[in-house]
Each structure stands twice: as structure tokens, then as C-alpha cells.
Amino acid sequence: MKTFPWITVRPKHARFSLRIDRRLPKVGLIVGLLVLVIMIVNMGVGEYEISPFDVVKTLLGMETGDPQHVLIVRTLRLPRMLLSALVGLALGTSGALLQGLTRNPLADPSIMGINTGAGLVAVVLTILVRNFPARWIPVAAFAGALVAAGLMYVLAWRKGGDSPMRLILIGVGLSAVGSAVTTLVITIGNIYDVQRAMIWLTGSVYGRSWVDFWAFAPWVAIAVPLAWFQARQLNSLHLGEDVALGLGVNVGRQRAWILFVAVALAGASVAVAGVISFVGLIAPHVARRLVGTDHTGLVPTAGMLGALLLVASDWIGRTIAAPNEIPCGLVTAVIGVPFFLTMLYQHAKTK
Amino acid sequence: MLATDSLTLGYDGPNILDQLSITLPAGQITALIGPNGCGKSTLLRGLARLIKPKHGAVVLDGHDVQRIPTRQLATQLGILPQNPVAPEGLTVRELVAQGRYPHQRWFQQWSAADETAVRSALEITNMVELADRAVDALSGGQRQRAWIAMTLAQETDIILLDEPTTFLDLAHQVEVLQLLEQLNRQSSRTIVMVVHDLNHATRHADHVIALRAGVVQAAGAPRDVITPSLLRAVFGIEAEVIPDPRTGVPLCIPYGLCAAEPTDSLLHADAVGSRA
Numbered sequence A: 001m002k003t004f005p006w007i008t009v010r011p012k013h014a015r016f017s018l019r020i021d022r023r024l025p026k027v028g029l030i031v032g033l034l035v036l037v038i039m040i041v042n043m044g045v046g047e048y049e050i051s052p053f054d055v056v057k058t059l060l061g062m063e064t065g066d067p068q069h070v071l072i073v074r075t076l077r078l079p080r081m082l083l084s085a086l087v088g089l090a091l092g093t094s095g096a097l098l099q100g101l102t103r104n105p106l107a108d109p110s111i112m113g114i115n116t117g118a119g120l121v122a123v124v125l126t127i128l129v130r131n132f133p134a135r136w137i138p139v140a141a142f143a144g145a146l147v148a149a150g151l152m153y154v155l156a157w158r159k160g161g162d163s164p165m166r167l168i169l170i171g172v173g174l175s176a177v178g179s180a181v182t183t184l185v186i187t188i189g190n191i192y193d194v195q196r197a198m199i200w201l202t203g204s205v206y207g208r209s210w211v212d213f214w215a216f217a218p219w220v221a222i223a224v225p226l227a228w229f230q231a232r233q234l235n236s237l238h239l240g241e242d243v244a245l246g247l248g249v250n251v252g253r254q255r256a257w258i259l260f261v262a263v264a265l266a267g268a269s270v271a272v273a274g275v276i277s278f279v280g281l282i283a284p285h286v287a288r289r290l291v292g293t294d295h296t297g298l299v300p301t302a303g304m305l306g307a308l309l310l311v312a313s314d315w316i317g318r319t320i321a322a323p324n325e326i327p328c329g330l331v332t333a334v335i336g337v338p339f340f341l342t343m344l345y346q347h348a349k350t351k
Numbered sequence B: 001m002l003a004t005d006s007l008t009l010g011y012d013g014p015n016i017l018d019q020l021s022i023t024l025p026a027g028q029i030t031a032l033i034g035p036n037g038c039g040k041s042t043l044l045r046g047l048a049r050l051i052k053p054k055h056g057a058v059v060l061d062g063h064d065v066q067r068i069p070t071r072q073l074a075t076q077l078g079i080l081p082q083n084p085v086a087p088e089g090l091t092v093r094e095l096v097a098q099g100r101y102p103h104q105r106w107f108q109q110w111s112a113a114d115e116t117a118v119r120s121a122l123e124i125t126n127m128v129e130l131a132d133r134a135v136d137a138l139s140g141g142q143r144q145r146a147w148i149a150m151t152l153a154q155e156t157d158i159i160l161l162d163e164p165t166t167f168l169d170l171a172h173q174v175e176v177l178q179l180l181e182q183l184n185r186q187s188s189r190t191i192v193m194v195v196h197d198l199n200h201a202t203r204h205a206d207h208v209i210a211l212r213a214g215v216v217q218a219a220g221a222p223r224d225v226i227t228p229s230l231l232r233a234v235f236g237i238e239a240e241v242i243p244d245p246r247t248g249v250p251l252c253i254p255y256g257l258c259a260a261e262p263t264d265s266l267l268h269a270d271a272v273g274s275r276a
Helices: A024-044 A052-059 A068-102 A114-128 A134-157 A164-188 A191-201 A210-229 A231-237 A241-246 A251-273 A279-291 A295-319 A328-350 B040-047 B092-098 B112-124 B140-153 B170-187 B198-204 B228-235 B260-272
Strands: A006-009 A018-021 B002-009 B017-020 B029-033 B055-060 B077-080 B158-162 B190-194 B207-212 B215-220 B237-243 B250-257
Touching: A018 A024, A018 A295, A024 A052, A024 A068, A024 A279, A024 A295, A052 A068, A068 A210, A068 A231, A068 A251, A068 A279, A068 A295, A114 A134, A114 A164, A114 A191, A114 A251, A134 A164, A134 A191, A134 A251, A164 A191, A210 A231, A210 A251, A210 A295, A231 A241, A231 A251, A231 A295, A241 A251, A241 B077, A279 A295, A279 A328, A295 A328, B002 B040, B017 B040, B017 B055, B017 B215, B029 B040, B029 B170, B029 B198, B040 B077, B040 B158, B040 B190, B077 B140, B092 B112, B092 B140, B112 B140, B112 B170, B140 B158, B140 B170, B158 B170, B170 B190, B170 B198, B198 B250, B207 B228, B215 B228, B228 B237, B228 B250
Parallel strands: B029 B190, B029 B207, B077 B158, B158 B190
Antiparallel strands: A006 A018, B002 B017, B002 B055, B207 B215, B237 B250
């Protein structure tokens, strides 16, 4: 008999046992290394070129012979790189939760209207409200994400039970309405306000500092472990509402809680980096190929792949049209749209 | 022991079951029978707290199940719903392991007891060879055995099953029913199942509850309950009931529909309980 597909940590005399997906350590190590390498390379590119070796030396606090390196690497570029990794982690994790929750591989914070809600609120406040303080926009965007998710929950779940397709359709519908209103607001706004608002609509980590990083990091530090702890509940929910109830899952409460964690991650990401689409769609999908459907492995893997995807997108955005910079949100959209359409096509074919 | 106390169940429309009080004998196999829409699946779902009662209660060992924490209840009572669907690519072993959910906590994710329970569930259901195959790649009978194994890994004294043999061919039907009988005989588990085939009910159940339009028409041992007049009243069919040549249990041979009256109310019952 083959063994169980997980590593068990079970001390002999303790009432304690942990289960770790067998493929997780290897995948985690490889993806983690890739993220690290891309971040180091990415920190070297830009107007002021620095070799990867000098980047590493500077990060480790060693002399490189160029006094500028410390400022450029540690003050300007490092927070941006770390932030992009964390935003990717948050979006990938959020997508894995939403896909598990809806039992739909096409679910994602942008498709479900969560990002649109956040973006809409940011745009409306920037353009229509005179002198709305910029530092409150992230908070408002977060609230917008929550409202959009609440609408989804009420419209799709209160009556319809757990029909995954219904949820997606309502999400797409809400997104369309949200985008339409956003466009409307943009067309009536003045150019200067619109430009500021556009920052929210094309997600970017351009110019983010340590202040942004430290504002965002606590969200990830709290919400991502919470997401991991929901993995077993997600596994049960994935078997269908009746089976989950029979297994003793408090379905209503668990769903609301998982949705809240997913929205908190997606909303905080929009608040700090604007609307970055498709990371939450692609990362869990690739993660499923790597570690299978068990959420104890899937949720962490999707998070790490999300980080990889965003770090790589930022690097591509910074190098492909240098010296101009393409926002990473645009790069993920360019990768994501064909990916989404392919999946939609395959989904329709298997039905 | 599982029982209902003037249990009233329904969805948005009219009640499907009204003031139903029944007892499900402990350690026996009970079959719920009746025409489509009679409320037998609704009753099973109600027993498993998948639907909240409008009035009355489901009582387990003297306690209202709505007051028992759902996870604790899941260590006493397991349910296999009709046609459950496993996520793509999930292996049999992973599915069966999920039956351990109510026994686990965030700090107790995979105990030695979990491992033993899953292994023995796989052995009893004869799924050891198939344990590493994806559930969605199995035949109907194997898939049903995998789900039963998951319910067994839950290690509950009571197991409820909603039409466990639907969509299975004859050999697989017999296989599943024999497995349930074996579970009942060897570890005296209480089994309650909704069945369509009357002869399955008479051959494998100790206790039969016949429902029509949400009302119990008869309850008791198959020998006492299954009679031509009951079949007329419950199903609206004319049938011969003869003793099974091997076991002596009643065997039904339907040969026609009754006259107009019961058929009409049968249609009515269908319309009323269309969601059941």
C-alpha cells in the first residue's frame, strides 16, 4: 500500500500532529529561489544599472565601491520588490480561497467584481470628491472591495445555494456595471484628476516605498496564515455543501469567513498597488497542476506562485520597453486574458 | 437511537413532512420507501440536519440534534448524499481521509487514529487497490464504494445514505447493498437508506418505513409491512407479493397501475413535493 500524500509531523507523546503536503517543500524551495533571483536581477535594472553581484553585496551590507548603491538598492528598489512579492502572495492566496470556495477554477478577485469595486470607489473619490485626502483612498478602496463582495454574497448565495456558475455570472455582471460607472466618471472628470485615478486602475508598484511596504505587510502577516488554516475546511467545502455539512463543517459561517479573508487580501492589494488582474486566476491554476487539489498544499503554493508571477511581471514591465516602464498590472493582464479565454474554452468543452 | 418528534420539514412552499414522529431502530438497517416526491429524501436530509425543521425535532439519544454542535454530531452520524461529486483529480485515499474532518483540529491534523480509520475504511470497502486512483476516473460502483469509505472513515454509529444504488448496474447494486449489510452485521451500525427498489428494501433491510405524501403509511419488518394493499396505497400499483424462494422475505412483482383515485393523489403529491 502506498502511503498518504503528505508528510506527517507527529511527536510521540504530544497530542499534536501536523500534515504537510508531500510536494510542498520542493515546490516551495524552487519557487522561493526563483522569486529571490528575479528580485535580485530586477533590482539591478533601471536607469542606474547595477550588477546582480553588487545588488547582493549591497543587500548584505558589504562595500561595492559605489556609495550610490545603498540608496538605490536598499531605499528605492528593495521596498518595491518586496511589496510586489507580497501583493502577489496576497492575490494568489485570495484566488485559491475564492476558487475553492466557489468550486470554480475561473473564480478570481478581478472576475468576481472585488477589484472593480475597490477601483470604482478609488476613482469616484479621486475625481468627484474635491480634495479627498489621498491617504484615505486605500481605506476607501478596501471598503469598496468589501461592499462588492457583500453584494456578490447576497445576490449569489442567499437564494441560489452553491451554484458556482451563478456566482461567476453575477461577478462578471457586477464587474461590467462597475467598469461602466468607472468609465463614466473618468469621462466627466478633469484631466489632472483622471491621471491620478488611473494609477488605481492599472495596478503598479511604481515608486512604492518602505512606508507602503510596512502599511501592507501586517495584512499579509495576519491574513495569509489565516488562509492556510482554512485549507482543511476548504477541502470539505469542495466536496459540496451537503457533504461538508455532514462532515460537521459549519458551512454558512465558514464560507463567510473564508470570503472575508479572501476579500481582505484582495482589497488590501488594491489599496496598495491598484487593480492587478488575473494573478488570482493563474496562480491557483498552476498550483493545482503542481501539487494537486488538496488545499493544504494548494493555498500556500498558489500564494508563492502569485508572488513569482507578480515579481516576474514587474521585471518584464521594467525591462521590455526600457527606458519606459510598463505597469506590472498591464503585464499580468496581457498574460492573463489569453489564459482566461483558454480556460473558459476548455471549461465549455468539458461541460 | 435516532427518532423524530413531530418533525415538520419543508422548503419555501408547503410543508413536505408534517408532524412526523418515527423511530429508527438502533443497530438495524432501515429502508425508507415511497413514490417520487413522497418526502423520503427530505426526511433523510432532515435526519442529517441538512435541513432545519420548521417545527419539531430530530432526536438523537434524547438530545435535539439542532442543539448538538455540528462537528460533534458528525462524529455520531454520517450522511452520504445522493450523487456527490468529487473534485477533479482527487484520489480515493484523499477523499476517504476527508472523512476524518470532524475528528481533527488545527493542532491535530493527522493522528494515528486518523490513519488507522482510513486504512480500515479502504480495506472494508475493498478499495485498497484503487486508493491512488482519481475518484472521477472510477466506474460508478467503485466511486460509490469510495464515498461509502469516506463515510466509514468518519467512524459514526449511524450512517444515512440517500439512494446509494442509483445509477449502478445490477452487480454494483448487489455489491453496495452487501457491503452495507456487512457493516451492519459486523459492527452493529445503524443504517438508514432511501431506496427505490422495493426488493432491495425487503431483502436487505430489517425495518421498512413506507411514506406517501409525507405521511407514514406503514412501518415495521418487511414481512409485516409489504403487502399488496400497502403497495396499492403507497405506490398506486397492483402487485403480487410472494415469498422469496431463497430467503422467504416478501418479493414484489408489480403488474399494473391501480384505478384512477390513488394515481390522481400521487400526481398531486409529486407536484407538492417536487423539490424533495
